[in-house]
Amino acid sequence: MTNYQLPKGLIVSCQAPESSPLHEPGVIAAIACAAVNQGAVGLRIDTPAHVSAVRSRVNAPIIGLWKQQIPGYEVYITPQFKHAEAIARSGADIIAIDATLRNRPDGESVEILIARIHDELGKPVMADVDTIEAAIAATAAGADIVGTTLYGYTPQTQHLSPPGFDLLTQMVEQLNVPAICEGGIASPQMAKSALELGAYAVVVGTAITGIDHNVKAYRAVFPNTEPQNF
Template sequence: MTNDYLIQALRHGLIVSCQAPVESPLHEPMVIAAMAQAAVNNGAVGVRIDTPAHISAVQERVQVPIIGLWKQVISGYDVYITPQFHHAAAVAQAGADIIAIDATSRNRPGGETIADIIAKIHQELGKLVMADVDTIEAAKAAVAAGADIVGTTLFGYTAQTKHLSPPGWELLTQMVQMLDVPAICEGGISSPQMARRAIDLGAYAVVVGTAITGIDYLVRGYVKEL
């Protein structure tokens, strides 16, 4: 798939994030792959997958674009979505078409800048980059650094935005108005109607995870209420 095709394939569609907590029995490559295939069978235009093992399993079963990432907790740093280039390289090797990285202004391990990582992903891996951001300032900086797609993924999850709750409608609106790359709405979308609102606000595509694939989280919520 060419890069132009990859981006066009996502236009105005649903991207399903198929992930599970490490301690969950669902955190198995074949289970994640089955989730992804079920999502695609029912109309998802792309999937968002964490860890090389899961990406490798998923790419054997779907033919839609895979947005890959690798969550890594590194002591002393808050950045955890594909924090370093070698994580991005492993994600690419596993079969991801687009690599998602934390593109907030927070300090990164290893001394790499966002621009460094994006340039290396483009030049050495030949992959597109989705920049996960929390603010419009971070979004603008990510585009200046070469990001191909920007998502509202980290809105509400950083020190700068922790007092805010996703979805980031205002951030999405700003991104649509101010950026020259596709803006993807991710985070806090919990109904088809909210996904529709994101598209109406100008989102290029919508990522939904927990509301579709978050069995552990959803069951706990019901049990707590009961």
Template sequence: MPIESLQGGLIVSCQAPVDSPLHNPFVIAAMAQAAVNNGAVGVRIDTPAHIYAVRQRVQVPIIGLWKQVIAGYDIYITPQFHHAAAVAEAGADIIAIDATTRKRPGSENLAVTIAQIHEKLAKPVMADVDTIEAAKLAVDAGADMVGTTLCGYTAATKHLSPPAWELLTQMVEKLQVPVICEGGISSPQMARRAIDLGAYAVVVGTAITGIDYLVRDYLYNLKY
């Protein structure tokens, strides 16, 4: 099972802003291959085109998602089953979905979406959550693993800054599925802390692959 091979390891999120020259399937695939060549146990990839390109280059598990902005809704990480189906067809091994308690588009509720992914796609689900309440509901709905991904990025948690150490600790204590620490990990020492707190694996994105953000941050600090 792909989840088992992630335990104790580093998952690198290889993504780029849509207006960046890095937002190119070939470039994203090269990032992913470089990460895997240097020991990453998995990668997290957005959009079917990028997932397909990465699948040609790496054999480790791909956590796939598709960010879609839908008018009138705040959730955007693989918001509906047909997005999950496209992600699976492109080659993802695990489907990441928004599992916060925010309103979902269409007639699907969280349990229905997860059940469809299991039954029709035969893929495990990573539930991206923001609170312990959402995490518990996601597990009850059938999620195979749960990530701290959205803590600090929703209206309910906008007062918090990732990494979500407290949420991670609560999830490890209260959930019976693998807990993934994602969001705000910006150093190897922070990644180590996440594992020490009980995280099954750690996802790092911007600190490794976020060239656009990192350059802007360096320049801002040089000027101010």
């Protein structure tokens, strides 16, 4: 494993729905550049193509992932080693994985996946979790960073709404690795609250880069306006 150190501060998630014009690698790279130009210390990027495009334009740390829907399994953030390998080869500095306690494809445990990423790819791992139990297990399995990313997005936490400040507080108190707050951060004040609770860094996505989602939300107050496809 490398001794790579993620800076403290704002990490911007630059992602877009596959149906969006923003999904083009060059567009994602431009958004990432804009984020770094304004002081983001890192980026969170999905898919090898997007990681490669961003890597070609910025030197800032990239937390890379690859969302994959595998029939019969709920885990979808870099679920298998082959996905981690593709992200690493595309230029990511840190590999994000789903580290919830759900069943995994091929029976490859979180511990085995993290060990392979460390040993074979030489990359640190960010464990995306939903509960403190998953966070503790991920840390024991060797995760270098743990994030609240999946709080509110799993069957066990679907009754909860991000941001997971309660989970963040537990992680800060009980883990010996950096705790990152990700998910549901909708304003600078919310990011500040996360920092005050002890977050090492804060990931913001939709509130900054989610043009499709945000325009749709605003359009809801204009009932006679229909979306246009270009």
